[in-house]
Amino acid sequence: MHKLEPRNRKVKVLATIGPASRSPEMLAKLLRGGADAFRVNMSHGAHSDHAATIKAIRDLEKTSGRPIAILADLQGPKLRVGTFRDGQAVIRHSGHFTLDRNPDPGDETRVELPHPELFEVLHKGQRLLINDGKIRLKVIKAEAESILCSVEVGGVISDRKGVNVPDAEVPIPALTEKDRKDLAFAVQQGVDWIGLSFVQRPEDLAEARKLMGGPGGQAPALCAKIEKPSAVRRLPELLELADGIMVARGDLGVELDPEEVPPLQKKIVNAARNAGKPVIVATQMLESMIESPTPTRAEVSDVANAVYDGADAVMLSAETAAGDWPEEAVAIMDRIATQVERDDAYLERVRLLDTPPDKTTADALSHACMTIADTVSVSGIIVFTGSGSTARRVARERPSVPMLVLTPSTRTARRVGLLWGAHAVTTKDIGSFEEMIAKGKRMALRHGFGTAGSKLIALAGVPFGTPGSTNLLHVVTLAGDELSRHGGQGT
Helix, strand or coil: CCCCCCCCCCCEEEEEECCCCCCHHHHHHHHHHCCCEEEEECCCCCHHHHHHHHHHHHHHHHHHCCCCEEEEECCCCCCECCCECCCEEEECCCCEEEEECCCCCECCCEEECCCHHHHHHCCCCCEEEECCCCEEEEEEEECCCEEEEEEEECEEEECCCEEECCCCCCCCCCCCHHHHHHHHHHHHHCCCEEEECCCCCHHHHHHHHHHHCCCCCCCCEEEEEECCHHHHHCHHHHHHHCCEEEEEHHHHHHHCCHHHHHHHHHHHHHHHHHCCCCEEEECCCCHHHHCCCCCCHHHHHHHHHHHHHCCCEEEECHHHHCCCCHHHHHHHHHHHHHHHHHCCCHHHHHCCCCCCCCCCHHHHHHHHHHHHHHHCCCCEEEEECCCCHHHHHHHHCCCCCCEEEEECCHHHHHHHHHCCCEEEEECCCCCCHHHHHHHHHHHHHHCCCCCCCCEEEEEEECCCCCCCCEEEEEEEECCCCHHHHCCCCCC
8 A cells, every 4th residue: 555645634534443344455445535543343343353453454554654543442331131031022102111130031011120230220200211212111110129110112122122221320330341351452452542431430431541551651542432411411520531532422312312412412522622632423424324325415414513513533333344335434424524624614613612721831832823823824733742742732723734743652643643633653752953843844845744935833842752841832934955955764
């Protein structure tokens, strides 16, 4: 595969990898067609399959010359009913149905609920949603051994269907035994992000962080998936501990009324942006493309609205993991986002959110980058960073020009693959201001961030290599002979 040039698009496309897309050939097509990062769904497949996928992505990284972020998405705890005598039963609308702790096969009147913790937290009037909300129950009476419910919406219920409890915070950990094994595997494989499912409380993130080895260092970044109302209620606390946020609209759309999800999506995106944390909008974005080569108009509008909201990334799930048209799904996602960003009103829309800088030098300079880019004709912003913190600060401001992130850390270069407007390149450590400017100019020319005469903004911290020391902003002008004067292809 030929080396890839930086994309003109600032919003990132995250593609889920599965049976339809895990071959090296298809991975290369997805990357070339618009995917910026890849998601490995730990809910399905064996570790050996995931290891092969991760290796193929790392091989593609070498041939494409582009750092690629890999997000390993943990399954999380899934509440399910037990089994039925005939494999399924029909629950009568407006009747009664009981969930109990009896392991015997169920029928049209009752079924086992093998989760004792639910019997402790459910109360009269609370809802239970089964099979993605197709069956809707309301608690009449909750006792130690049984929960009697009225049937608000009946229908066919079959073995081990999922249960959602939107009105209660269920006292179960976000990490199951399977998740712990999957997390250890993902860390050992060197993935860049961990997606933590069904987060309810800050303690869930703290536990995952502890198992990964704590913040920073070689541990992956932690993405909190917001898919329960209890997580929404504690969003500020979760943002404090998470490195990024995913708006996981699947279960969120089950546990809330449909009309509640769009404004909530905007609220979560805005909160993450204010916190300077990358935010991914996910689930059913181009759902019809699992079977169709083209999306519906409503799906196109859904993707476009997420881009207009200022999301850092938009995600494809089954469309690329198991669908018939993975390459086409990535291509249309790329085209939608690119078209939105060409809209003259795009920057105005994403900046409707006021993101005032914190009272730090780094935030003030990051905000100044946006102002200078709007005032002076610059072709890009060069950010020198070790941890990626400066890049996140600049991205939060949604500047009008792309960002070239130069870092000595391969891990940092990969992580910013989910960051709005960032194109990362790994370089050797920098020892002086003069070396920084020379290297920044050289890399800008090499990666298409300007031509002779172009102006760029350089942002860095002195002394170099000190985290959190961003204190220097410099406007530079490219000369046509920068590459030859500073060592040609050297880094």
